[in-house]
Amino acid sequence: xxxxxxxxxxxxxxxxxxxxxxxxxxxxxxxxxxxxxxxxxxxxxxxxxxxxxxxxxxxxxxxxxxxxxxxxxxxxxxxxxxxxxxxxxxxxxxxxxxxxxxxxxxxxxxxxxxxxxxxxxxxxxxxxxxxxxxxxxxxxxxxxxxxxxxxxxxxxxxxxxxxxxxxxxxxxxxxxxxxxxxxxxxxxxxxxxxxxxxxxxxxxxxxxxxxxxxxxxxxxxxxxxxxxxxxxxxxxxxxxxxxxxxxxxxxxxxx
Amino acid sequence: xxxxxxxxxxxxxxxxxxxxxxxxxxxxxxxxxxxxxxxxxxxxxxxxxxxxxxxxxxxxxxxxxxxxxxxxxxxxxxxxxxxxxxxxxxxxxxxxxxxxxxxxxxxxxxxxxxxxxxxxxxxxxxxxxxxxxxxxxxxxxxxxxxxxxxxxxxxxxxxxxxxxxxxxxxxxxxxxxxxxxxxxxxxxxxxxxxxxxxxxxxxxxxxxxxxxxxxxxxxxxxxxxxxxxxxxxxxxxxxxxxxxxxxxxxxxxxxxxxxxxx
Amino acid sequence: xxxxxxxxxxxxxxxxxxxxxxxxxxxxxxxxxxxxxxxxxxxxxxxxxxxxxxxxxxxxxxxxxxxxxxxxxxxxxxxxxxxxxxxxxxxxxxxxxxxxxxxxxxxxxxxxxxxxxxxxxxxxxxxxxxxxxxxxxxxxxxxxxxxxxxxxxxxxxxxxxxxxxxxxxxxxxxxxxxxxxxxxxxxxxxxxxxxxxxxxxxxxxxxxxxxxxxxxxxxxxxxxxxxxxxxxxxxxxxxxxxxxxxxx
Numbered sequence: 001x002x003x004x005x006x007x008x009x010x011x012x013x014x015x016x017x018x019x020x021x022x023x024x025x026x027x028x029x030x031x032x033x034x035x036x037x038x039x040x041x042x043x044x045x046x047x048x049x050x051x052x053x054x055x056x057x058x059x060x061x062x063x064x065x066x067x068x069x070x071x072x073x074x075x076x077x078x079x080x081x082x083x084x085x086x087x088x089x090x091x092x093x094x095x096x097x098x099x100x101x102x103x104x105x106x107x108x109x110x111x112x113x114x115x116x117x118x119x120x121x122x123x124x125x126x127x128x129x130x131x132x133x134x135x136x137x138x139x140x141x142x143x144x145x146x147x148x149x150x151x152x153x154x155x156x157x158x159x160x161x162x163x164x165x166x167x168x169x170x171x172x173x174x175x176x177x178x179x180x181x182x183x184x185x186x187x188x189x190x191x192x193x194x195x196x197x198x199x200x201x202x203x204x205x206x207x208x209x210x211x212x213x214x215x216x217x218x219x220x221x222x223x224x225x226x227x228x229x230x231x232x233x234x235x236x237x238x239x240x241x242x243x244x245x246x247x248x249x250x251x252x253x254x255x
Numbered sequence: 256x257x258x259x260x261x262x263x264x265x266x267x268x269x270x271x272x273x274x275x276x277x278x279x280x281x282x283x284x285x286x287x288x289x290x291x292x293x294x295x296x297x298x299x300x301x302x303x304x305x306x307x308x309x310x311x312x313x314x315x316x317x318x319x320x321x322x323x324x325x326x327x328x329x330x331x332x333x334x335x336x337x338x339x340x341x342x343x344x345x346x347x348x349x350x351x352x353x354x355x356x357x358x359x360x361x362x363x364x365x366x367x368x369x370x371x372x373x374x375x376x377x378x379x380x381x382x383x384x385x386x387x388x389x390x391x392x393x394x395x396x397x398x399x400x401x402x403x404x405x406x407x408x409x410x411x412x413x414x415x416x417x418x419x420x421x422x423x424x425x426x427x428x429x430x431x432x433x434x435x436x437x438x439x440x441x442x443x444x445x446x447x448x449x450x451x452x453x454x455x456x457x458x459x460x461x462x463x464x465x466x467x468x469x470x471x472x473x474x475x476x477x478x479x480x481x482x483x484x485x486x487x488x489x490x491x492x493x494x495x496x497x498x499x500x501x502x503x504x505x506x507x508x509x510x511x512x513x514x515x516x517x
Numbered sequence: 518x519x520x521x522x523x524x525x526x527x528x529x530x531x532x533x534x535x536x537x538x539x540x541x542x543x544x545x546x547x548x549x550x551x552x553x554x555x556x557x558x559x560x561x562x563x564x565x566x567x568x569x570x571x572x573x574x575x576x577x578x579x580x581x582x583x584x585x586x587x588x589x590x591x592x593x594x595x596x597x598x599x600x601x602x603x604x605x606x607x608x609x610x611x612x613x614x615x616x617x618x619x620x621x622x623x624x625x626x627x628x629x630x631x632x633x634x635x636x637x638x639x640x641x642x643x644x645x646x647x648x649x650x651x652x653x654x655x656x657x658x659x660x661x662x663x664x665x666x667x668x669x670x671x672x673x674x675x676x677x678x679x680x681x682x683x684x685x686x687x688x689x690x691x692x693x694x695x696x697x698x699x700x701x702x703x704x705x706x707x708x709x710x711x712x713x714x715x716x717x718x719x720x721x722x723x724x725x726x727x728x729x730x731x732x733x734x735x736x737x738x739x740x741x742x743x744x745x746x747x748x749x750x751x752x753x754x755x756x757x758x759x760x761x762x763x764x765x
Contacts, residue, residue, distance in 0.1 A: 010604075010607060010608065011607055011608060011611050012608065012611060013608045014608045014609060014611065014612030014615075015611070015612055015615055018612075090529065091529075091533060091534075094531045094534050095534055098534070101743050101746055101747060102739055102742065102743045102746075103701065103704050103705045103708060103742050103743070103746060104705060105705055105708040105709050105712075105720065105723070105742075106708065106719070106723060106738065106739035106742040106743070107739065109723045109724065109726070109727035109735060109739075110727075110735055110736065110739055112727060113727055113730070113732070113735065114551065146346070146348075148344050148345075148346040148347075148348040149348050149350070151311075151316060151342070151344065151348070152342060152344070152348045153365065154316055154335070155314055155315070155316065155335060155340050155341075155342040155417070156335070156338055156340075156362055156365040156366060157335045157336050157338060157365075157366075158365045164365070167364070167365055167367075171350075171361065171364065171365060172350075175350065175352045178352070189618075190617065190618045190619075190620065193620055194620040194621060194622060197620050197622050197623065198622050198709075201622060201712070202724065202727065209622065212622070212623070212625070212626055215626075216626065216713075221626065221630065224626040225626055225627060227623075227626075228623035228624070228625070228626045228627055229623070231620050231622075231623040232619050232620065232623050235618050235619060235620045235623075236615060236618040236619065239618035240618075251393065252351070252352055252391075253351060253352050254351060255351050255392075255393065
């Protein structure tokens with residue numbers, strides 16, 4: 001028991017310092033709750049109306065994850081097509097470079113305008129923005145098989161171009177790309193939540209992003225902070241989950 | 256043991272690698288020899304003598320710049336197309352996402368044939384890995400992985416077995432054991448085999464004939480028949496006949512290497 | 518030959534993309550939100566429009582630059598600290614992972630109170646840069662092999678000297694990569710921060726253009742945001758060229 005506590009302290013001391021200094025900051029400056037709530041006040045705000053927060057939190061989380069799943073599904077499909085026909089890749093590459101240079105926060109307002117306001121928009125926008133990183137990672141994963149394995153397949157007449165292309169894809173390229181898929185999920189976990197939040201913030205209809213912006217206008221900073229903190233929990237939690245999944249399954253696909 | 260007609264015919268083979276527009280390397284120059292059916296031939300020589308390049312061309316993975324290679328009157332590519340080639344390399348090349356049994360079954364799937372589970376079991380038994388059929392490669396030792404790799408190479412009963420330093424990554428003790436295992440497996444059902452190796456003891460122990468190559472550019476300069484009776488055991492490797500052969504081959508190798516250095 | 522083919526594919530890809538953009542814009546296939554590329558240039562042609570965007574881009578640029586500098590400084594300091602005092606390393610790297618998993622936008626409400634609306638863009642930019650630089654710095658420091666380190670230890674070098682003479686020079690390429698990531702992160706953070714009422718900057722323009730259906734302004738602001746990011750890349754590439762003459 002003691003060892004566990006000691007270990008946790010060793011690992012999380014920096015984060016704990018953050019929390020303690022937050023409480024200290026508020027107490028020392030004697031901020032009132034309109035200005036800056038303390039951790040306790042935030043807890044109280046949450047407990048006084050948990051359904052409100054849970055509802056919006058659910059909206060954010062489900063849109064984020066829905067968008068992520070969609071984005072990944074499209075990403076791996078297009079990557080597989082790209083792998084099969086390099087022509088596709090040649091067309092997509094300039095586009096991907098284009099999308100990568102524009103900051104997310106600039107793309108989202110444009111896409112919001114494009115797709116229109118509505119709850120489907122959050123999922124769509126999340127999907128669009130998670131698509132490209134996943135596409136790039138998966139495509140590189142498809143080509144990552146080492147030369148020994150390629151030679152072995154070649155000795156059995158199985159090459160990436162030719163009649164046996166599908167076998168090559170199924171038995172070598174695809175399994176080689178699985179680690180990339182797992183990595184994508186981990187990398188995009190915080191991204192998808194961020195994108196969902198930003199979209200909700202801009203659209204102002206539903207979700208924790210909306211709560212953050214609406215609470216500001218009603219001067220309920222404790223509500224705003226609560227939403228912000230719940231978002232942080234969701235993001236970190238989802239990231240940890242994705243990391244754990246990656247750790248667990250990675251060894252299956254890698255030497 | 257060997258038929259009168261050659262199975263593999265290598266005639267005037269050269270290989271030039273173009274590095275850039277004006278730069279090139281001649282890896283092989285005018286190599287010619289023959290290998291008979293069910294003969295076990297070892298290619299030895301110092302680094303850079305082109306033995307692996309030659310092996311790849313015999314296997315059909317590469318084309319010579321000049322000259323011809325015929326395997327059973329066919330172009331090596333024909334054998335590949337008919338899945339008549341088995342290959343084991345220094346890196347085991349096993350798929351980490353498949354278990355041992357599935358790895359050995361993989362050639363069936365790639366050839367588009369139904370998996371012959373009995374055959375897979377037979378081979379796992381042959382390489383003494385039957386209890387590990389469900390184990391993943393990551394759970395096996397280096398020697399076990401190479402045994403699995405060899406089982407996989409033999410599963411489709413190939414007409415040609417290509418071995419590219421399969422035991423190069425193993426420690427000396429395991430290597431000796433593996434040599435004995437391979438000898439036993441091979442004697443069970445002799446197949447035309449070409450082995451590339453850096454170990455002269457290994458070459459003498461396993462083969463019927465040793466071809467020594469020299470570098471810059473790669474050519475075959477000496478040939479050593481190995482008339483030792485089969486089956487060979489570790490005991491054989493300590494006898495005079497064996498040691499004498501190793502000695503003469505080593506002496507020749509020293510000649511090539513040291514002359515080059517000077 | 519292979520390279521030429523690749524270049525050609527790229528070229529055609531770009532051409533197709535630009536023409537597709539023009540055509541969709543002109544025919545309004547994606548609605549009024551997707552204007553032809555040419556109309557954006559038309560929009561930028563007018564002086565007041567251009568001035569508006571340049572002014573605000575400058576504000577964002579300054580915020581981003583401060584964020585980049587601060588974030589890099591903090592990231593580097595903590596990475597060096599973690600290296601010099603190995604016991605702190607685990608806590609620091611967990612902290613950095615934690616910071617990275619935080620949604621930047623959630624920090625908005627938290628920061629406008631503590632540092633004020635004016636400084637929020639810089640604060641968010643700093644935090645955004647901090648993580649990517651910290652990770653790059655740590656992996657750069659770890660890159661030198663154990664053997665190299667052992668050699669310097671045997672020669673009696675203190676951890677500080679090891680750092681100075683072995684790790685840091687070796688880490689330079691990674692650090693530059695981290696700076697590049699930082700450039701994107703800084704612009705992103707600055708724009709995000711401006712959404713919390715800072716009054717000026719590209720972030721403000723993006724939001725108001727979106728809400729008021731000012732499509733060309735919206736696209737122009739996005740374009741300037743991209744240009745800022747690219748400017749950041751170029752700046753770092755220049756530094757890289759200057760440094761590499763010495764370190765490669």
